[in-house]
Amino acid sequence: MRDPLAGLADVPWRQLHHAHGVAADVPDRLRMLRSPNASTREGALSWLSGAVYHQGSRWPVSAAVVPFLVALVDDPDTPDREPVLSLLRAIVIGDAPLPFTPDFAAGDELSTDDLAEVTRLLFASENPYDEAPAEYFEAAAVRWAADAYRAGQAHVSSYAGWLADPVVAAQSAELLAYFPADEAVVDALIASVAPASANLTLGYLSGFPLVDKHLAAQLDAGPLDVRMTAAVALAFRLGADLPGAALDLLVDQKPPPAPAGWDRSMRGFVALALRRVGL
Template sequence: MNTSAESPLSGLESVGWAELHRAYGPAVDVPGQLKALLSADEEERRQAHHRLRGNVYHQGTRWQVSCHVVPFLTALVDDPATPDRAAVLDLLRIIALGDRDDTHLPFALTPAENVTGTAVAAVVAWLYGDDDRDEPEEAEAVAASWDRDAYLAAAVLSDRFAAWTDDPDPLVAAGAAELLAWFPATGLTVSRLLEIPATQEIPRASANLTLGYLAPAEPAIDHRLTSLLTTESLAVQLTAAVALALRLGDRLPDAALQILAEAPDHPDEITAFPIPWDRSLLGFAALALYRIGLSP
């Protein structure tokens, strides 16, 4: 995590924002919106989040400028002085991943076609021009390349995300653990996910779910998840059981099967548990039972 005096937005002015495009035209307002995320005024920060979501991530679509925003959002989350870091992390996630949810896991990016500068220029002219020209045939490929570029801009920073899994803010730590599910596992990311203590319930539960999808042939993960089946936290137990079902199928330990089978008996406790995933914990329990051939 960045603890130096250097601004997390250092280098912002070196980006040619006017030559890049967001949802509604040239991205000249994007640097100001990034700066506003550091404002002491809560309403100004809220407006900046709202505008960035509309400009850089618009109804799930990423744009030419999106990949250029990713490093700055990462630096903001890195800086403990940044306000609302969990919200900034959520913004980083949707820009990197779009509207993908856990039904797309385990995830591997589909290669996008190589697109030329000429193709991008044609699509930009079509999107933002004044005439009624027909959609260029390259439009789909260009959109896919912007999606790819945003994802890859985050992928190269995944080890930075791993450093957030022991953040003092449990929502930042849990969000980082979930984000790591979307990128190729590295030794650092796996070790950080394994190290989260069981007493840190929200990050530990989120990390368990991520480990369900990462490094399927890594026995150290299976050993760690099995050890968590006997912790005091029902959410940690349940997510460990879910992850083992995703990894081992019907070879999962009997203790994990029992936890999954009994999960519906604790709806209030499970439903109230906050995790930064699209699916609920009861939904994950149902998914796990389905994966081992025991549909609820």
Template sequence: MDNLTDPLAGLDDVPWKSLHHAYGPAVDVPDQLRALRSAEVPVRREALSALFGNVYHQGTRWGASCHVVPFLVALADDPDTPDRAAVADLLRSVVLGDRRDDELPFDPRRAFAAAEGITDKQAALVERHLEAEDLFDHEEVAELADGVAVRWEADAFHAGARHTDRYVRWLTDPDPQLAGYAAELLAWFAPDEAALAGLIAVPDDEAHAATRASANLTLGHCPVSSEPIDACLHQLLAAKAEVVRVTAAVGLAYRLGDQLPDQALDILTDARTSDSDADVPGWDRSVPGFVALALHRLGLG
């Protein structure tokens, strides 16, 4: 991003007073987003915690949540923002909620089917009664609440889907945590040519091992048939870093099933008895967990 560009440009143009989060009108959100740029660590931590509670409250998204997404993307994209990986972590939570890798490949149409037909007017009605704490006194409105909650999830997801070009750019960021988060984020959106090229191109060296491992898992979950993906993962079976070799084998197991090459199966079998408990940035499941799941898919777990 051009350093002359303000990542929070347009923040005051959003009608925060008419948007709601977990605790009412989202009037406090602009200052919380601004505080993520503070030079003071306690200020940033407090703002991050407040935003988690407001727009991602125990996994629930709200009407304001989707409006936060483009600003979080812009903040994480700006090298002058402190703690960019922490911002990306919040972004992931707002866009995806508590979804885990067992929902991959992700089908948003199926996941958000309950939101179909929910109107802005209905969502606003539910928000008003939630704020008044009398939702369950109005049966017809209460019946809308679940559909409206899914509508808010869908809005946040689609807001995140508009920025996959940024996530691809983060794959080359020197911060391995941010780059790893970016690779995992890309697993949730329909793969395009740029995303696949970026994931394949992540270097296989010590500095990029964590990012490469995250990219391997994303490629493994990719729902498209692709010789370049399979060739990339096969080549990485010989990588120096164990976490890269193992995640490449996991990815191939997911993609090839019983056509898995012996080299990959040997890596998975050895990894099953390894003492390694490595995690990969952006993924909730540990590497041993992925190994166990891959072997289970092969009928060996």
């Protein structure tokens, strides 16, 4: 299989920056994610998180890291693929809410020269905020987040492929809720080996009439989490037209734990679903 880190030498890391300075040290940390030593991998993951996704912010180097993290998750020989995927998700999505509508206009107004000047101020000036207004730095942060998101969007087909992999399917399903879907993605979600997580993502996708039929069939599935997430997803999609069987599930059943890959509790999802229905 192709080396997932092939191409590291082709990236001009010394021209990029992370939260702590020049990004020349990023390639070695990425290589450490393949180490046979668990402590080395854990340390590299922690370091990358603090440098590339520092306190929730993206940086000039963040987008450049994305394709290598995707390649690492894509390779079944990579250890600890779940936390690597968690880092990938953080870089690409951050703490964006759902439903997600990308709005990067402020960042897109900056030119390449503007971004270079922001970087110079942040890393070479003793008092950067005395030399430029705060809005200038905030716009750059939006642009770097936009670059990371767009880098992540380029790999949607990989995320859809992971839906058949029990190790990362649930996380992949959640990640796909943040990107426009096509029929191939929808088909992969419907066939996912993590159906509860996939159901919630299907609830956030507009269109695709086949999804409603699939979710309605899931109301009779065995596991409660699959049935409950199908009811939630149908409520998101249909509102007041929610079938009675789905409404009964939401009202009468005690919510199970949230499916893997999602931070919101199932009780929270049920509350959102009932609000969407009008209750």
